[in-house]
Amino acid sequence: MDRSWMNARRISEEYEKGVSVFLQYLKENAKSVNRTYFCPCVRCANQIQQDLGNLHDHLFMLGITKSYTVWTWHGEILDQPMTSRGTNYVEEWMTDHLEDMIRDVGENNFLRANLYNSVINDSEQPLYPGYTNFTLCLQL
Template sequence: MDRSWMNARRISEEYDKGVSVFLQYVKENAKSVNETYFCPCVRCLNQIRQDLGNLHDHLFMFGITRTYTVWTWHGEVLDQPMTSRGTNYVEEWMSGHLEYMIRDVGEDNFRRANLYDSLINDSEQALYPGYTNFTRLSATLNLFSLKARNRWTNKSFTELLELLKDMLPENNTLPIRIYEAKKVLCPMGLEYQKIHACPNDCVLYIKEFASLKYCPTCGLSRFKKKYDQNTCEEGNDGAPSKVMWYLPAIPRFKRMFSVKEDEKNLK
């Protein structure tokens, strides 16, 4: 089935027809819960269920997740080998499969049993009593994804967590500090690295370039310059001009290969 429409502009006729085909496929193949289905828009990421009307609206308001080319959450079975589609696909896969993956990995594959118990609890614990769309684990993962995409500082992310904690109902399980949020994710190998980059994308400041302050290709500064407002002269180096958020793929592939049902599709 042609899915090139997923990369088309949302206002195009091609995209409109593609959405209609997708919704028909959902109605014929996907399993519903109270007439709701997983929504593959870039906001819901197949973690939140919507009725067909809202699903249709989300696909036009937010767009479909372009890496979701195999509709496994809507009844499609993958028989042929699957090629690698990069870190973005890995992240999307993990975003929707965390709870299932944890159970399949099993306690023996964790160094300490308490890590396994903690992950199981976080994957089952509702964000707040009576709410089922997000668990403590999936909510934390989605917030970290927003942090990475929008380049939030640790300080601003902690402030957001504190605000959300106050806004949510009592007894909510959302982490209140970035340290606590990292503890939720890191046992599953979801660490990330921040790497300085040239503003023109010439180089990454790693390995032989790690100590450089200027790009060896274009000569631009690695850091933003601070200026003294009184003298209008340059001061010390400021924040990095550009930062790449790197999500190491190897730990994620290890987790994916540990899921027996999916292992054959990854070879």
């Protein structure tokens, strides 16, 4: 499907026709919740749902998010074939790079983690022998 209209000026006939095609596609393929759909305008960024009227207005006033080229929020299915490498490739990659990642974290982070564990262990020890709960007695 041609999406060149997304880069056209919003006042152009090409953009207007593109919005019409998009809205028709949306009606036929997207799932609505109480007649609202995710709005792909620059402000909503597919995070806020709008009814068709507001969605139409947003696309003209604010413009569509130009990077939204695969309309996954509106029913389009990305038809990429699965890689032939499978899960063994992922396991090999993780095994190969695990030591490098640990080295990259560095000794400073391990010392900080050790300090945190030390503070947690200290907080679990009683402050005074025989006292299991912290209670405060205030005398005026």
